[in-house]
Amino acid sequence: xxxxxxxxxxxxxxxxxxxxxxxxxxxxxxxxxxxxxxxxxxxxxxxxxxxxxxxxxxxxxxxxxxxxxxxxxxxxxxxxxxxxxxxxxxxxxxxxxxxxxxxxxxxxxxxxxxxxxxxxxxxxxxxxxxxxxxxxxxxxxxxxxxxxxxxxxxxxxxxxxxxxxxxxxxxxxxxxxxxxxxxxxxxxxxxxxxxxxxxxxxxxxxxxxxxxxxxxxxxxxxxxxxxxxxxxxxxxxxxxxxxxxxxxxxxxx
Numbered sequence: 001x002x003x004x005x006x007x008x009x010x011x012x013x014x015x016x017x018x019x020x021x022x023x024x025x026x027x028x029x030x031x032x033x034x035x036x037x038x039x040x041x042x043x044x045x046x047x048x049x050x051x052x053x054x055x056x057x058x059x060x061x062x063x064x065x066x067x068x069x070x071x072x073x074x075x076x077x078x079x080x081x082x083x084x085x086x087x088x089x090x091x092x093x094x095x096x097x098x099x100x101x102x103x104x105x106x107x108x109x110x111x112x113x114x115x116x117x118x119x120x121x122x123x124x125x126x127x128x129x130x131x132x133x134x135x136x137x138x139x140x141x142x143x144x145x146x147x148x149x150x151x152x153x154x155x156x157x158x159x160x161x162x163x164x165x166x167x168x169x170x171x172x173x174x175x176x177x178x179x180x181x182x183x184x185x186x187x188x189x190x191x192x193x194x195x196x197x198x199x200x201x202x203x204x205x206x207x208x209x210x211x212x213x214x215x216x217x218x219x220x221x222x223x224x225x226x227x228x229x230x231x232x233x234x235x236x237x238x239x240x241x242x243x244x245x246x247x248x249x250x251x252x253x
Contacts, residue, residue, distance in 0.1 A: 005097070009051050022211045023051055029210045030054040032119040034135050036083040037061075038195030039125030039149045039202065041073040046203035047123075048091045048098040052210075055091065056101040056115065059083040070192045112138035121206045124148045125199065129178035136171035139163060140244045145209050145217075146171070149202045151190050154226035156198035159235065160205045162217040163244075173238040174220065194225050 001020060012018045031052050033044045036059040044055055063071075063078045063086055071083075078086040084102035091100060107115065116122055116138045124135050124146060132148065139146040139161070146161045148171055162168050201221065208215045222231045239245055 026051045027053040029120045031121050032056045033123045034058050035125035036087040038070040039199040041071050042196045042199030043123050043203050048095045054099040057084045058103040060105050070195050113141050116142035116144045121209050122146045140170050147202045147205045149198045151195050151198050152188050156223040158201045158221045160216040169235045169237040170244040172243040173241045
């Protein structure tokens with residue numbers, strides 16, 4: 001590691017749980033960020049700043065004026081641009097040493113699975129149940145850890161699903177087919193700063209996964225920004241889950 005990199009990451013390297021070996025693990029890691037909006041912005045910014053060697057940014061959407069209240073990688077001059085392009089420009093300014101790949105289209109399950117298989121961790125910053133369910137399915141099939149986040153109004157949640165552990169629950173174990181998850185922040189609103197809180201927690205979970213440190217795996221963290229309270233619930237795998245359970249279809253079927 002060069003003197004410049006030692007200086008850049010010195011505040012992490014000083015930590016006994018990280019050191020130069022841990023920093024090199026981060027430099028060798030590949031993280032996929034799904035969605036470059038309110039959650040994906042802080043997620044990708046902190047991962048790039050922390051020294052993740054390769055980030056793949058996935059989002060087919062373009063920057064809109066209504067995004068700028070919370071999607072901090074994009075600015076007024078980016079309106080109309082693809083979010084992956086705007087985000088990549090911001091991340092290059094933040095850390096030019098981070099390798100960036102971009103995907104600006106919708107991916108089907110097979111394409112998502114192939115992308116997940118190349119990654120060390122997947123971070124879900126999407127804002128609708130259908131996308132989250134598809135990403136979860138692909139991550140389960142690939143056996144790659146998934147860090148999921150969600151925000152609405154003053155509330156947020158974070159869950160880490162470590163599919164390297166065969167007993168891990170998945171997103172479908174938690175929410176099933178999502179009949180009760182119809183609301184989005186586009187319909188109900190969200191406080192500008194809350195995605196920053198949840199996205200930062202997602203990035204923290206991803207860094208700990210990559211460093212081999214304890215994570216939220218097996219738990220669901222609920223954040224109430226209005227009461228400023230944090231609550232943790234235990235998660236158990238659903239033995240009848242049609243995505244990760246014994247009766248689930250084999251990957252690719």
